Amino acid sequence: MTRRGWRLGVAAALAAICVSAPEPPGGIRTAPDLGPLPADRYDYTPQDYQRSQRASALLVRQCMAEHGHPDFPLDPRYPTDPLVATAVGTDYGALDLAAARRWGYGWDLAKSPVLQPQGRRMTDAEYADFPACNAEASRRLMRGIDVKRDWLYARTRAIEVDKAVKRDPRLRSAWDVWSRCVAEQGFTRYPDPVAAYSDPAWQRGSDGNTRHTRRERATAVADVTCKRRHHTAEIWHAAQARQQAVDITRHRDRYAAGLQALRTYRTTIAEVLRKLG
Numbered sequence: 487m488t489r490r491g492w493r494l495g496v497a498a499a500l501a502a503i504c505v506s507a508p509e510p511p512g513g514i515r516t517a518p519d520l521g522p523l524p525a526d527r528y529d530y531t532p533q534d535y536q537r538s539q540r541a542s543a544l545l546v547r548q549c550m551a552e553h554g555h556p557d558f559p560l561d562p563r564y565p566t567d568p569l570v571a572t573a574v575g576t577d578y579g580a581l582d583l584a585a586a587r588r589w590g591y592g593w594d595l596a597k598s599p600v601l602q603p604q605g606r607r608m609t610d611a612e613y614a615d616f617p618a619c620n621a622e623a624s625r626r627l628m629r630g631i632d633v634k635r636d637w638l639y640a641r642t643r644a645i646e647v648d649k650a651v652k653r654d655p656r657l658r659s660a661w662d663v664w665s666r667c668v669a670e671q672g673f674t675r676y677p678d679p680v681a682a683y684s685d686p687a688w689q690r691g692s693d694g695n696t697r698h699t700r701r702e703r704a705t706a707v708a709d710v711t712c713k714r715r716h717h718t719a720e721i722w723h724a725a726q727a728r729q730q731a732v733d734i735t736r737h738r739d740r741y742a743a744g745l746q747a748l749r750t751y752r753t754t755i756a757e758v759l760r761k762l763g
Contacts, residue, residue: 514714515582520723524730525647528640528745534752541755542623544762549619555612559605565613577726578719579679579709586706591683592696627754631747639744643733650729657725660718667712673705679718682709 514520543560550558580586585593608616631637651657661678668682669675676682682705688696696702713719734741 514719517577517581519581520578520719523723523727524734525640525643528638528734528741528748530638530748534748534755537755537759538627538751540763541627541758542620544758545623545626546616546619548762549622550612550615553615553619555615558608558612561603561605562612562616563603563605563607565608565610578713578722579683580706581710581713581719583707583710583714586710587703588698590696590698590702590706591685591688592690592694592698592702595695627751627758629754630750636740636743636747638748639737639740643737647726647729647733650732651722651725654725654729657722660716660721663716664712664718667716668705668708671708671712673708679709679713682706 540560547558547560580591588594628637664679665675665677674682674685676685685705688699688702690696
């Protein structure tokens with residue numbers, strides 16, 4: 487399974503941000519600390535993911551029983567463990583100062599972001615029938631949805647919205663201030679925080695984790711410190727909010743259709759969980 491994760495003085499704007507989303511104790515540590523964005527209501531949530539995984543597993547188990555596998559586990563492991571590649575981060579790069587000090591741009595190996603299956607391994611016979619049952623479960627959950635047109639429409643707009651965000655003069659000014667701040671502490675002058683996070687020098691492995699070298703950790707600390715000092719993430723978040731609001735207004739009907747598709751999906755999941763859960 488792949489997790490991924492990525493998307494990446496203005497006194498008046500900053501004042502508005504501080505009023506709407508107070509900084510938590512210890513500063514901004516995660517992207518949700520910055521508050522919601524306009525497009526969030528049109529997107530899949532972590533709760534949607536958890537419920538959909540449960541509903542899909544129940545449908546797969548029902549299908550597998552019909553194929554002669556009555557004790558198929560809800561959370562099976564594959565006959566052999568697949569290679570896992572993981573992309574991890576926030577839209578704004580590193581934000582947690584304590585994590586930056588310990589792990590740089592990576593994470594604790596004991597706390598892998600990849601959730602491993604808890605059930606037993608599938609048998610070879612089960613594995614032969616699993617793909618068809620998995621596909622059938624997906625079709626059942628997407629019933630009544632025009633997948634190509636409406637499903638998660640906000641995500642199909644994300645690339646264009648991000649391009650507009652990166653052209654925002656207030657954000658580009660904020661990145662420049664952040665960049666000078668990092669360079670003044672003796673580190674590379676990156677064009678933006680994403681470039682610092684994704685620097686090949688950190689030698690990410692196949693799991694997406696880094697080497698946690700002294701240089702990496704020191705750079706990450708400077709990165710987060712400069713973000714806090716100059717409110718980089720807050721300004722970035724405000725730029726995203728502005729551009730998302732503009733895009734939603736321009737494509738109101740398509741966003742509305744995407745939201746209806748998401749509601750249909752949630753209704754189907756609720757029905758499956760009620761019947762099989």
